[in-house]
Amino acid sequence: MSYSRLSPRLRNLPFTAAAASAALGVYVYYTQPSSQIRNDTQPVNPIDVKNDGLEIRPKVAGKVKTTGATAEAIAQAGEHAVWVWGNNRNNTLLPPLSGSTSAQSTIKTARPTPYIPRDTPLRDLVLAEQYAAAVDAKGDLWLWGNGYWDDAPGNMGVHVEQSHLGDRAKAQKSLRGKNITSLAASPNKIYALSSSGDIYAVASSRVLQHSRLLSQNGNAESPKSSSWWDTFGLGRIGKAFAQDPGVDCVKLGVSGDGLKKGERFTSLVAGKSHILALTSAGRTFSMGLNPNGNSHSQLGTRTILPIGNPEHNPSSPQPLVPLLASTSPAQEVISALPPSHDIRYSTKLNQITSLSGIDIIQIAAGENTSFFRTRGEGRVLGLGANAFGQIGLGAMSSVDIVPVPTEIVLAKAYPGGTTLKCLNVAAGANNTYFTVERSATGQPHMRYVDLLAVGSGLTGTLGNGLWSSANGSPVKVKTVSGLQEYSEATQSFVPLDIAKVSVSSSPTPHVFATLHTVALSDAAGVQSKMYGNDCMTWGAGTDYQLGNGRRSNLSVPQHLPPLKGAAKGVIDALGNSDPAPVARETTLGSGTVSPMPHSRLQLHAGKADAYDLEGNLIKRNVPAEQTIYAGHNASAVYWKIV
Template identity: 35%
Template sequence: MFRRVGNSATSRSLRRLYSQASESGSRSQRSPAYIFGGTLVFISAAVAGTQLSRPTIHNDAYTTTEFADKQKAFQELPIIPKVEQADGKLRLVVWGSNKSHVISSDSTIDSIHTPEAVSLLEGAALRDLALHSNHAACVDARGDVYQWGDGFFGSPSSASDTKNRGPALTLSGKNITRLQVTGSRVFALSASGKIYVLSAQAERQGLPSGVPSPSSSPWWGTGWLWGEDGNIDFAEIVPAHALAWGEKFVSIAAGRDHLLALTSSGRTFAHPITKSANTHGQLGFRKFDIPNPYVAVHTPSSRIHVELTPKAVTDPLGQGSRFSRLSLLSSPPSNSNSPHTSEDLAGVDDKNIRFCDRLFEIPSMKSVKVNQIAAGGRSSYVRTDTGRVLGWGANEHGQIGLGGNVVLDTISVPTEVVLWRSTPGGTMTKCVDMRAGGDLAFFTVERIDGSSIRSVDLLSCGNGQYGGLGNALFSSAQGVPSRTKSVSGLLEFSEKTNNLQPITPRSLSVAPDGHVLLTLDTISQAGPGGGGQDLFAWGSNYDYQVGNGKRTSIAVPATLSRPDGNRFMLMKTKAAEVKDAKGKVWKKNVEVEQVAVAGHGNSVCIIAFLTRLRIPARSGNQDVFGSIWHARTWHVNKAPSPLTVELACFCACGASSSNHFAREVDIRSAEDVKVVYKFAEKTGVPIMKASGDYKGGSGFLYPKYQRWRHWLHAYLISILRLALLLKKMYGATIFGRHQGLEEVGMIDDHMKRTRYGHSPDSWKRLCLEVLEGSESQQFVKDRLKIDAELVESQSRGATGQRHITLWWSVRVE
């Protein structure tokens, strides 16, 4: 077992976890003046594969009195117990710096030398986690945002003041899927494609006087319905020009002072966070507009037009000398680190979350379709749909990857990164993934030679002063992307394909301080009962963030070792119980996995949901991605605009669309679906007590003679499908369409049949009554969002007249 950070019992000393890397490349290359600390996070599920064979991990005892006193704060706990054991809780595993109480909020210890289990977020599985030097934020299973750390609460005045400083709920009801943090902001991307921003400090999250709460304002939607905290101030960042129909933001990446955003159509946007957002041209543009902070009512004419000019343009010779040049009169030094801004920004507070409220499309990227974005500290990267990489921004360490002959410290125009240097002729090269952090950039490159054997290399460039390049060199500048040792070009024989297959990186996390965590996808080729995924760590180790118990930086990727000598591996499993960040049970029997996240000077192993939850399709025309069902049918395009944001899955439009939900869901009897009985109770529809597998139609559950005669048949199909969604998924939306009326009553439909017609209000009431009876009132209040609207149909039926269609959607949060 690993030790757990606590405050009650004296623990035994622990045995150091030594890296398997060669000591030849382990010489120290650190300087306290440049170390900010790196945080690494793992999401740790209750996986039997990481269960240690010994009850205790022993460590070489430290002899200093100070550390001996601090050792009393540790309490032993099992790290990742088996699911079937009594203690089947999910726990974080952390190591590295805890000076700001980011990895253990209730501990007084400044650093954790080797992986430890902590009580922070115990039992919770997370959608995302982001760590900064003095504050952190996470998204729990419900999609709510929590923040903590000394940077958020303020520095504790005493040791006792560290109590009750755990994660605090700051944004709820928005179904957040991804987070990015900077020194002053927390950015959150929702499943519907909206981007929200909060302050990183609790004292700045209070609502300004005279400003209505975002949750109560109609501009902010249904915050009053979903229980948002009306005292927390947040803002939505919107594009300067409206997106196309059906287009939404799907990814965000934050640097030190700028934010990148990617839409579902492959368009790239940038957002200035502070006045320093364009010091090296990392925005991709100079001119933009911001709201006037001195005007109470904002109008397009009242906005301030500003310009942020890169320092290389304002002072092209400023970097020509290591020494400060004399300035004339009282002007500031020409090589000052202060950003060059227009005069209109002189009195504007860029610490306010409303400093800039818009995203601006990068002009030079308008004709380029992008599949992925990444942001370094002061640089930006995009990967196109053809597998090519463009980069721009700071390049003083060669982090843009333009080669050794390019010595410019600023690249203000997106320029292609050459990834095929030193490769044989005829070799096809394509980038399949990329990551960036601080002054480092990594590119996962797929190569195919003349023999059609595919290989995968991890290339790195930038500042490797502390070994972060992973190429066995401590180099402060690397302009040519070089292979990262130990994890590049790995092959293994696959019995399935009967040939060699590459071992690819599963995930990569780059810390701003220069340490890196990589997980190899060693489980995809494993057979029955195969192990987990290898975890490699390297780079800066000043705060023990590499996790080997030493403070020597490592220039070659090395695996972490368990006390029994085996490799420390990340696993996936089905958790018996998953809680939200408040400790309430969210769901049971959920598939989760361990994920490694690198931060400022520390590391964490958290429990996360599987990145892609795949359910094999047997027929139909839908895609399954994550926990969202997508349908490529004409129904999506015909939906009214107020509902398009919610239409994330498939259309439940009647028996004719049964193939849209062709899934083997084992319902041996209608009694298995409680919501069906509640619906029948409200409507009086008889239910056949028969068995069978539901595959889209309703014939298995209802009397055959009722199939086309009963006027509620279509509604029953919709509710049944919703019931299956509730049983199998979360974060999904079901929607459909039926003929409707302004007021409830009988209607002659377009097929010359008489049936019952719902109004939007009666349909929503019916859904609420049925779902509250089958689930609970609290479930409906916390997790369901129901919309309905009447729209005139564009098609004519057998009667030759257009009819009114009732469009509805139910979203499961």
Template identity: 35%
Template structure:
């Protein structure tokens, strides 16, 4: 889109130039004026001119070498198109664009045309995704310093991966069979000095990528497997199909706030951590002393084999959980009945424990009482816990007293200095969950049931840097996306740089509301450009990173 009067002047000069060569001087001025007037009239009737509109963004050139050479399908109406916006720092949003580029409004990179993913994860200086075949691809300057002609690199393949989680220097991948793999985020540390080959796989290529598997400390029951993982800054949480909760340290800082949950109620020290923090033996847990003793240990936490054991959280043994979520230094677990336990860092009130707990560190899983001021006859249960950095969101379902209709609401707590609390409040510490009014308690009329019903929240994604994306799922139509919080890198997609303290709809290229769809795709390609599925159900989903956002197509 052209920018204000300057853009009109460019249009005028472009229209005036040729006519000076073809028309005599005596009538050139009059004719040129007519042409300019007609051009301006046509342009004003067909184009909306915004004085503060950004300059148009030029898509990157198609790279046919790494993408398999399939032709561009951008002009096709049924093309699966991924949208990205915000800072491309470290080439995280698009590896084919310079890291200095900032994308102010949703933009569609060509290299993801007709690509549906199983998962997408964006971190500060590296990113990864799982394509439709279950292979992991990595990119970003934190992964490797590469030229703009290089695209994502396939790293972990043949493992049928369904879920990814990233930390500063690790990539965790969960397979469909329940195996958790760990590999380094840096390409130079993934190379094996000597490729591994086994005699029973003599027909296969030798393993050239260095990765490890995380194994549980205790034996699993029949059919039990890991079904979910969530990574914080220094720790990993995992959930099994039977509802057991495990945690694993990523580095020596994994339990500085008690976020591993290894403390028993009788223990005072918050440094009851796996033995991996003290030695190279990973088969037991031990209680270390003060932080000075812990930091003086010689254990090297730079490699992926620092700790390859997942430890069941002792105080949660025998308690079935339906979800685990990790914040930067905090941990959350939700039961099937909708109760929530939280522990770890709490200096910003990110656990949501209210004024009853003023400690900056909670080492014992404690119940979060959601909306204690409500009537005792009303029932409240948590449907989902979302966390990012020091900000937490609780999606709750509330049934008012003497009313059959349920209300779905979003509560936020923690560090909202950028407006991430979503209620026109800028506070660096919100200890009690605060209701996000704009997208809470919404109802619609269902023609099928002839009754009013609540509009549920489909998903919440909170970035480590303080902005939030949320999607609503009305029965009557497509899902719209709302964004709020930090906006210094244009991560809210509104073309402006000021933060927003209340949810605002994200707009698309035509300045209409960005609506997420679900449909049957004509064809789905992997990241090598090969068709891997036809006529398969896909839907759009959201993902956020440090100062950036994305809407991508995901396999249903």
């Protein structure tokens, strides 16, 4: 299958009112190859769309009626804005309305989030079910959402004073001074990896973050982390120069002999109840976050965690003492916490000894699964839950739990003699995706890149056009596998690489795949952002999280409409002129099961000024690239610092 590249003129057509309808969820694909545009075709009638608090009707007496701030927000959004859509029931995408604790429950089409007021690149972004988190260019952690303000269900009934409602519209600075580079989020805890290789645990709750600030020594970080100041007996001097982390946090340790000299953690991922960590030496570590942390042997320890003692696992959630008697949460003391909320439930990472001697280059975690990709040959090992076939051991494997790291033989999906190498592993919920490079015997120059999927497919997450309840045999994801493009330099076809795969952690996940379509594009066109990387989406769409404006699932990957470009016609319609006629060629598709419209979302790279989430400048001209991210029934496009 060859990938048809568009000419430069067609890759970036001017946006019209048709693109405007995409921003409002009324995006129409013309997929009939026989469609013809005649010179006597009548212009399309002015749009009449009512959606997301924005109403546009045919012009009457020179005025257009509009309600809400959607159009204004889109018009003012800069090039490096953070765009979000999907589930907003816990105020993770948009803040609550003025004088209220709730906001619009679902965001149907992409719009800029006011939680990040300045157009700024970020080191990392997380959209969990009950809270959201971001890391700015300085490495400080910011949080917002009901889960942070303790209003989300299951947060022990904590009540927040009405006087704090004004702060809910803004992200709040949390862990600071640790130079955080990436995040791994669990339902109630956040694990942050620093540039120096340290891992910190922070509660997602604002109340719990400030509960231990008034300790005897006045330091919020407990247990204390040793430094070279303490080695030479200069601990007091070191504390004078140390920056207060601002919240209660825990620095994770390592059991046994610890890390070797010069070894540090370089990667961190999280499942629902466990985390995995990878070191610069290729060693892997794991840790349970609650008593369910090894319920499916996902830790690789072959043992089940004990139920725990009453201190860490009370029979029922204990209330806070006192219950926010004052407006200062720093004066609260937690008498007992359930393990799911206690950052001190487990503070030591354990090496996965069964992987000793195996050089691991990548780790991935599903809800109750763990995956490891080896350096060089690109083999994959997995363990944990397998009820939906999400480990990928094949149709003949009917075990519900894989207790030890087991190699996943991806070659079973191809004819004999095919040479394979796994380039990437992505996991989420009960699904796993393997990016594979293959070549046939006798044709090493003919390379292809496929995306293989295993696991649950009830919402179309397998991407093969079927709605399977479970699938343990890797299947090719349609429209993104086996693509090639012609290289003028080599006078041959080369594979179209899959740059990134993002999988939601939701029980019914959705998926984004970013294609490296700029590899052979004109450098000047890429620099001017005429060309970019295409992205495809499929899976669950019950909360509009796919980004196509539809509340339905997709079993075959499809392109997304542009972000701000799709709304340009909407903004123009609010002016004094009549809506421009729709140019039908901008919505013509490729005639395949996955239409490739000329006007579609493409991700770019460049440089941007970095700010914190209060609008303070951190650094200018920071290299960054646009990234599409699948959160918990929600999605985002942001500029990620590289």
